[in-house]
Amino acid sequence: MTGRHAGLVLAGGSGRRLGRPKAGVVMEGRSLLERAVTMLSERCAEVVVVSRTGVPLPPIAVPVVLDGPGPNGPMNALAAGLAALTSEDVVVLACDLPLAGPVIDRLIEVPGHTAAAASDGSRLQPLCARYPRARTLEAVRGLMAAGDFRMTGLVAAVGAVTVAASDRELLNVNQEEDVELAAHLLLDVTKPQGSVPGT
Numbered sequence: 001m002t003g004r005h006a007g008l009v010l011a012g013g014s015g016r017r018l019g020r021p022k023a024g025v026v027m028e029g030r031s032l033l034e035r036a037v038t039m040l041s042e043r044c045a046e047v048v049v050v051s052r053t054g055v056p057l058p059p060i061a062v063p064v065v066l067d068g069p070g071p072n073g074p075m076n077a078l079a080a081g082l083a084a085l086t087s088e089d090v091v092v093l094a095c096d097l098p099l100a101g102p103v104i105d106r107l108i109e110v111p112g113h114t115a116a117a118a119s120d121g122s123r124l125q126p127l128c129a130r131y132p133r134a135r136t137l138e139a140v141r142g143l144m145a146a147g148d149f150r151m152t153g154l155v156a157a158v159g160a161v162t163v164a165a166s167d168r169e170l171l172n173v174n175q176e177e178d179v180e181l182a183a184h185l186l187l188d189v190t191k192p193q194g195s196v197p198g199t
Contacts, residue, residue, distance in 0.1 A: 005108060006087035007040025007047035009033065010077050010127060011095040012055050012067060021055050022096045022173060027183045031058045032173065036095040043104060044091055050081040074127055075140060075149045082137040088113065090136070094127035096173040098182050103128060103165035115160035118170060124162065125170050126151040131158060 011023040011033050018025065023033040030038075033049065037060055040047045051057055052067040065084045067076045074094070082090060089112060091104060103118045107130040110116040115136065117129035139157040143149070173182055 004087055004089065004112075005044045005130070006085045006090045006133070007037075007044035008078075008081040008085065008090050008092045009036045009040060009047065009049045009095055010074055010081070010092065011036070011049050011057060012052040012072065012077055013094075013096060018173075018175060018179070021057075023051065023055065023057050025096075025173065025179060027098065027179065028186055032095045032098055033058055033060055035098050036093050037062055039101050039104065040091060040093055043108060045087065046085070048081055048084050050077040050084075052077070070144065071149055073149055074151055075144060075154065078154075079137065079140045079144065082131070082133050082140065085133060088133060089130055090133045091130050092127060094172075097125070097128050097170060098173065099169050099171050099185055100128050100165075101169075103163060103169045106163050106165075110161065110163065115155070115158040116163050117155055117160045118165040119162040120165050120167050120170050123170075124152070124155060125165070125172075126155050126160075128165070128170060129155075129160065131160075 013022040025032045037047055047062045049062055049064045065080050067080050070076045107116050113132045115131050118125045136158050143153055171182055173179055
């Protein structure tokens with residue numbers, strides 16, 4: 001499924017709690033970065049990865065842009081990524097959300113030019129979201145100029161609606177136990193229907 005949306009993968013996390021950059025974490029033979037790029041490539045006309053200097057990335061067949069000057073963080077990454085794209089609507093996905101495919105489909109179904117962010121009912125995930133590119137880039141630049149790097153501030157500035165997601169879809173890989181849980185859930189998702197446990 002491709003269309004007028006662009007995809008933006010954020011892959012600059014150092015993974016301090018994991019002890020290694022998140023983009024290179026491998027689950028079932030594929031890195032988190034590869035999984036995120038594939039997830040968006042199946043749904044978007046073009047995909048760009050944003051990272052930062054000093055973060056090693058596994059080989060990937062889409063363009064990579066680097067954060068601009070300023071504090072490390074998702075706001076700066078968004079500014080760089082949105083500026084590198086031309087599509088009207090951009091689907092943003094942090095590379096550490098390997099089970100987000102179903103909620104990305106729901107985000108894409110939201111009417112065009114509407115900002116939308118996934119929420120599991122108790123927390124909002126601005127890094128699994130869809131943003132109107134030009135309006136969001138203007139908002140990001142304005143917030144950064146004012147010294148406000150909070151993603152919640154961006155969500156409010158662009159008037160984002162929420163799209164329901166499950167805890168599973170928004171499982172965030174931050175620690176080693178998250179890697180194990182996500183790998184287990186991915187196996188469950190890809191298990192053929194009617195398979196017998198243990199086979």
